[in-house]
Amino acid sequence: MELRTAVSPRDVKNYTTERLREEFLIQNLFMPEEIKLVYSHIDRIITGGVMPVEQTLELKAGEELRAEYFLQRREMGVINIGGAGEITIDGKVYEVAHKEAMYIGMGARDISFASREASCPAKFYLNSVPAHHTYPTVLIKPEGEPEEGVVIVKKENKVELGCLEQSNHRTICKYILPGQVESCQLEMGMTKLEPGSVWNTMPCHTHDRRMEVYLYFDIPEDAFVMHYMGEPTETRHIVMRNEEAVISPSWSIHAGSGSQAYTFIWGMAGENQDFDDMDGVDNRDLR
Numbered sequence: 136m137e138l139r140t141a142v143s144p145r146d147v148k149n150y151t152t153e154r155l156r157e158e159f160l161i162q163n164l165f166m167p168e169e170i171k172l173v174y175s176h177i178d179r180i181i182t183g184g185v186m187p188v189e190q191t192l193e194l195k196a197g198e199e200l201r202a203e204y205f206l207q208r209r210e211m212g213v214i215n216i217g218g219a220g221e222i223t224i225d226g227k228v229y230e231v232a233h234k235e236a237m238y239i240g241m242g243a244r245d246i247s248f249a250s251r252e253a254s255c256p257a258k259f260y261l262n263s264v265p266a267h268h269t270y271p272t273v274l275i276k277p278e279g280e281p282e283e284g285v286v287i288v289k290k291e292n293k294v295e296l297g298c299l300e301q302s303n304h305r306t307i308c309k310y311i312l313p314g315q316v317e318s319c320q321l322e323m324g325m326t327k328l329e330p331g332s333v334w335n336t337m338p339c340h341t342h343d344r345r346m347e348v349y350l351y352f353d354i355p356e357d358a359f360v361m362h363y364m365g366e367p368t369e370t371r372h373i374v375m376r377n378e379e380a381v382i383s384p385s386w387s388i389h390a391g392s393g394s395q396a397y398t399f400i401w402g403m404a405g406e407n408q409d410f411d412d413m414d415g416v417d418n419r420d421l422r
């Protein structure tokens with residue numbers, strides 16, 4: 136597991152492009168037959184990618200957690216951005232299709248990942264944070280009929296924002312949040328830009344009480360997203376390619392403009408789970 140320490144906004148002002156990327160950018164998340172994990176000291180979030188092809192991959196705590204098993208003191212959200220896959224949790228198999236997700240509560244011991252078809256492997260993206268209580272493990276589907284152990288994203292948690300005139304027409308689909316899927320602190324969802332729109336989270340915001348991680352995907356090879364970070368009056372950018380993630384500390388804005396439409400997953404952890412607890416930044420105040 137790779138470790139990233141927390142950094143001060145005063146230091147970040149002096150970072151080169153290379154140093155910014157070293158601290159905040161997460162690359163190579165989806166390597167065939169591998170589990171890649173990055174542990175950030177910021178709210179102790181672990182961001183990971185799991186790409187089983189022929190093999191079944193087991194999630195292990197590793198030395199860093201000093202735990203008997205990965206979710207001994209943690210909870211986890213997983214969203215599949217690849218082909219159909221399976222997650223087996225303590226012997227129970229969950230079928231997780233493209234853009235379906237799981238919340239896995241603290242205490243789940245044996246967790247493994249597999250793809251249905253090696254020719255179209257699953258790509259499981261995960262965020263895991265410390266937990267103090269076990270909430271139910273559930274499969275989460277953006278659409279469909281609710282059934283035992285399956286949560287369908289509620290209509291009010293699919294929020295259309297922006298407009299084509301401002302190049303920021305997008306839909307935020309909230310998967311894990313209070314009132315839908317209970318968790319100790321994790322919130323996760325997916326935002327899809329409409330064709331012709333390229334700006335996410337603009338006007339932008341910070342939220343001192345939560346940190347956030349973004350995973351950008353559905354980006355063609357020759358395209359990119361400029362991810363904007365930093366204090367609102369000290370902005371910096373990171374060029375993001377397909378299936379790369381970026382850590383956003385609480386003091387940082389997190390927004391992006393792409394060379395075309397794209398999709399991204401956001402995950403948050405921290406002091407509260409109030410999605411709307413944000414400090415909006417007026418476009419006129421950005422520097």
Ligand SMILES: O=C(O)C(=O)C[C@H](O)C(=O)CO
Binds near residue numbers: 296337347410
């Ligand atoms: O497009 C957006 O706006 C977002 O998706 C915003 C993120 O969800 C976010 O930053 C939540 O704090």
Ligand SMILES: [Zn+2]
Binds near residue numbers: 340342389
């Ligand atoms: Zn945010």
